[in-house]
């Protein structure tokens with residue numbers, strides 16, 4: 001099959017022929033029809049993820065058709081339309097037993113712990129636990145964006161963030177996950193303040209339901225701007241980009257007893273990030289992490305999509321071929337971009 005492969009971190013990836021994957025006993029091989037290009041793929045390519053072993057094929061937000069099943073798979077058969085959370089649970093550890101597959105102790109992640117979906121085929125582990133059926137009227141391109149960005153935003157806003165209607169939500173960073181969060185929060189009856197350096201991203205945020213926008217390229221103190229717009233600070237705030245500056249701005253823009261959810265990855269040389277903890281103590285803030293979403297939690301999100309309360313299809317702003325993917329992957333470092341780019345490996 002054809003796949004995007006890199007041999008060294010940070011050096012150009014290339015499209016070439018590699019052996020087709022084979023399913024594990026409990027796994028499947030999926031023919032990839034669409035796969036999203038995500039900043040996490042760029043982190044994998046840059047060598048920020050210790051799980052990645054070279055040579056490597058990136059790609060973790062995918063949708064496609066089951067091509068082959070392992071002998072112990074009972075719920076899925078060849079031809080089924082499916083997607084998958086980017087964190088695949090083992091189904092049997094204590095965390096999975098509690099329903100928390102997104103923090104599974106033996107988790108696998110396509111595109112990180114093994115070869116991913118920038119390819120014609122991808123192997124997925126523990127298929128009965130992790131696959132999610134894609135409704136016939138949902139396109140592969142839209143379904144692909146559900147596996148990482150949209151599901152991550154849904155869990156961050158609804159489960160971890162415990163958003164209530166009427167609350168103020170600040171979203172720092174309006175790329176794919178941030179815009180998804182804006183849409184989900186607005187559909188949940190919250191008032192959203194979107195923060196980004198890109199006027200294009202803010203324009204999309206407004207279109208997707210943001211009540212207020214803060215242009216971080218022009219406003220020196222975005223936290224102060226959020227506190228002013230929300231009458232004292234947001235109830236819930238997300239760092240959807242992942243940087244020391246956006247993390248601090250998110251925490252500093254909260255009101256008393258507000259909740260910060262860290263969604264964007266925070267790579268750093270020593271693995272730590274400074275956080276304004278003094279404010280967290282004085283204002284009794286909650287600081288939370290969010291890491292994908294388990295397959296069993298998808299139905300509520302899919303129902304929101306089905307009823308058109310949220311429109312993940314509008315987040316897909318461009319589709320490219322596998323041959324375009326190496327350059328697009330490299331470009332993510334300098335231009336995170338607004339909206340979602342989807343790779344169609346068959347094109």
Ligand SMILES: [Zn+2]
Pocket residue numbers: 089090091092093094095096097101104105106107
């Ligand atoms: Zn597990």
Ligand SMILES: [Zn+2]
Pocket residue numbers: 038039040041060061086148149
């Ligand atoms: Zn992703």
